[in-house]
Amino acid sequence: MELSISTGPAEPPLLGSTIGADLLATVARHGDREALVDCDSGRxxxxxxxxxxxxxxxxxxxxxxxxxxxxxxxxxxxxxxxxxxxxxxxxxxxxxxxxxxxxxxxxxxxxxxxxxxxxxxxxxxxxxxxxxxxxxxxxxxxxxxxxxxxxxxxxxxxxxxxxxxxxxxxxxxxxxxPDDPINIQYTSGTTGFPKGATLSHRNILNNGYLVGELINYTEADRICIPVPFYHCFGMVMGNLAATSHGATMVIPAPGFDPGLTLEAVAKESCTSLYGVPTMFIAMLNHPRIDSFDLSSLRTGIMAGSPCPVETMKQVIERMGMTEVSICYGMTETSPVSCQTRTDDSLERRVSTVGRAGPHLEVKIVDAEGATAPIGVTGELCTRGYSVMLGYWEQPEKTAEAIDAEGWMHTGDLAVMDTDGYLRITGRIKDLVIRGGENVYPREVEEFVLTHPDVLDVQVIGVPDDTYGEEVMAWVRMRPGTAPLDAESLRSFCSGRLAHYKIPRYVRVVDDFPMTVTGKVRKVEMREISIRELS
Missing domain, CATH: 3.40.50.980 (Rossmann fold)
Incomplete structure (x- = not known):
């Protein structure tokens, strides 16, 4: 029986310097090249x-x-x-x-x-x-x-x-x-106060560098970074990936604006663009997207939450990002653990979060902590240079997250295939259990997105006296279409989804509750839904 455990490549070698020393080395190599463009101020x-x-x-x-x-x-x-x-x-x-x-x-x-x-x-x-x-x-x-x-x-x-x-x-x-602490990032806690993930030079410098290596960054790249710097996506995958390669950081605006981001890509001839799926959806649906010259784009990173298949296809086809990469990780792992490669098939890039990054290990464990067989869903764990030093002054919380063997327990449900590629099926806490049947929101979301009038969807579980939980879909409609009701969505799903996976409730919204990094706040959605459904 083959087990769900995989190790990333040993090349390229890890950087052994601090962030400051790495910047000085880049300055020595590329002093005359453009390093930073702040579009808002023109500097x-x-x-x-x-x-x-x-x-x-x-x-x-x-x-x-x-x-x-x-x-x-x-x-x-x-x-x-x-x-x-x-x-x-x-x-x-x-x-x-x-x-x-x-x-x-x-x-x-x-x-x-x-x-x-x-x-x-x-x-x-x-x-x-x-x-x-x-x-x-x-x-x-x-x-x-x-x-x-x-x-x-x-x-x-x-x-x-x-x-x-x-x-x-x-x-x-x-x-x-290199192993000195250099950054504390507070995770967006869903209960209680957030925890301060403490990261070293070695953690974040190498993560930025290796993420950039996997999408073939050189000093010729110009990276448009509309994701927030306060999070690893901006300051590590954006800034540190750029400076470790001598590439250019382009800041399109202080906060995300789809039009200003597209304008920055066009005016600054950006070769790479970052965003969470909701950002790419906003750019793809911008009324003037076709007026911007995006021909300079070749790559970029989509991360933060699962990417709808149709969105990924449009990013490649309409925005020209043929080498776009999906990254998966968490603040506690600097952040990226898994990444798709530029030569991965379209199918792999729309259905998985890739495989383990260089110098990292990943595995899937069952409820008892044993490594699960290939193809079986369980909790994703990761180990290697990227795992945080710990939560700042919270040793008990650190011990709950990182086990004695150094594995970071992510809280995410995933399944691994025979080539080590991972598919995220949801959060352990987001799993809907209806009448004893496990419902993975991601599966239902992907199906509902095949409805021609649906722009985006998020699926949650709400309490139910009979089944314990029922399935509910929050839906964003495409412009100019009539809102879906529960009956019409159930009719669309009937015969194509197992009956227990079909949403009983539907709520049509203009936007989802979001964190500043673009992650959907399903906890808040559940709270709102419970109040409205009484």
């Missing part, structure tokens, strides 16, 4: 100019008293200053604490207190968020917070108004090690 940096700006921010932080191991928070939408702060803290060996731009004051207070942030770099405001006011509100309860630097204000100007002294920073760099 541009070559790699040599980027180093100068990064060093200026690093020295400004050092002048404030920031040293190795200190926590520096950043609370802002995407922008050049975010990137500068990311690399400046890496040069100092300070631990960058990335704060979700959607947080409100009580969540901000928790993160600042739990991680012990000493210095906070923040936007003064963005959209309907008054960051400066919220910081002022929570600051009295955060005694470890010494300095607040507001981007675009005098405090930022003062921080960066200093000539770079490479000798000082190079001396600090010599004391840093």
């Amino acid at each position: 541009r940096w070559t790699y040599a100019q980027l180093k100068t700006s990064v060093d200026s921010v690093a020295l400004g932080l050092r002048r404030l008293g920031v040293t190795k191991g200190d926590r520096v928070g950043i609370w802002a939408p995407n922008g050049a200053e975010w990137v500068l702060t990311q690399y400046a803290t890496a040069r100092l060996g300070a631990i960058l604490v990335t704060v979700n731009p959607a947080y409100r004051s009580h969540e901000l207070r928790y993160v600042l207190q739990q991680s012990g942030v000493r210095t906070l770099v923040a936007a003064s405001s963005f959209k309907n968020s008054d960051y400066a006011a919220m910081i002022a509100e929570v600051r009295p309860q955060c005694p470890e917070l010494v300095d607040v630097v507001l981007i675009g204000e005098d405090s930022w100007d003062s921080l960066t108004d200093i000539s770079a002294d490479p000798a000082l920073l190079d001396g600090i760099e010599a004391t840093l090690r």
Whole structure:
């Protein structure tokens, strides 16, 4: 009996440097090449100019008293200053604490207190968020917070108004090690407060580098990054993948806007584009998509949540992203564990999340923790260089997630084929059990998406007195089509899905509740549905 366990390739070799040292090496190789484009402000940096700006921010932080191991928070939408702060803290060996731009004051207070942030770099405001006011509100309860630097204000100007002294920073760099913690990312908790996944230089630098290797990045690539920097998708798969290859980071806008993203791809001749499926759906349905020249695109990454088959096909056919890659992972694994390859068939790229990345192992385990046979659904676990150091100051939570053999338990249900390719079937907590029958939402979602009037769908379970749970579908309709009701959807599914998988309830919506990273909040959908269904 063949078991569901697979090991990724041993090539290319892992990088053995810190993030700062890797940036310096890239500057030495590609100093005159363009490194960063901030479309919103029109500013541009070559790699040599980027180093100068990064060093200026690093020295400004050092002048404030920031040293190795200190926590520096950043609370802002995407922008050049975010990137500068990311690399400046890496040069100092300070631990960058990335704060979700959607947080409100009580969540901000928790993160600042739990991680012990000493210095906070923040936007003064963005959209309907008054960051400066919220910081002022929570600051009295955060005694470890010494300095607040507001981007675009005098405090930022003062921080960066200093000539770079490479000798000082190079001396600090010599004391840093690849396994030092360098980043704390708070996972979007569905119950209670989020946990701070603590990541090292080795974790995230190698993950960004190897993700880029698998889609053949070189210094000629220009990567459009509309996904948020506060999450691994933006700062690791975007920024670190770019700088480890000498490629260009293109920031289309502070927050995701489908039109501005398409415009950035066209104007900056981007070769790669990132997004979660809902972002690609929004771009594909933009009324002017055909007016943008997207011919420069060849690759990109789709991740964050399962990709509808039809969306993937359109991204390849209409946007020209013939080498687009599906990535799977989680914050605790830096984030990518599995990835499709550029030479994978279309079928594999629309039906799986690929196979284990270089220097990583993956396996499927049953409820007792034993490795499951090939083709049997169970929990996906991963092990290797990418697994976090642990949850910040939460050893008990760390032990619950990472077992004694170093396997990270993801909480995701998956099935592996004989070639090591993985298909995600849902979250353990999202599994719907109707009358003793297991219903995997992903399977039902893929079928409902074959309805010609359905743009997107999410399937959840809601309580039921008779069956324990019933299946409910939240549906987004294509423009100009009539809303579906439960009876018509059941009729569409009848005879083509097993009766227990057919949604009993249907709710037509304009949008799904989302996290800032584009993940659908099924917990919130269930709460809303339970209230409405009484």
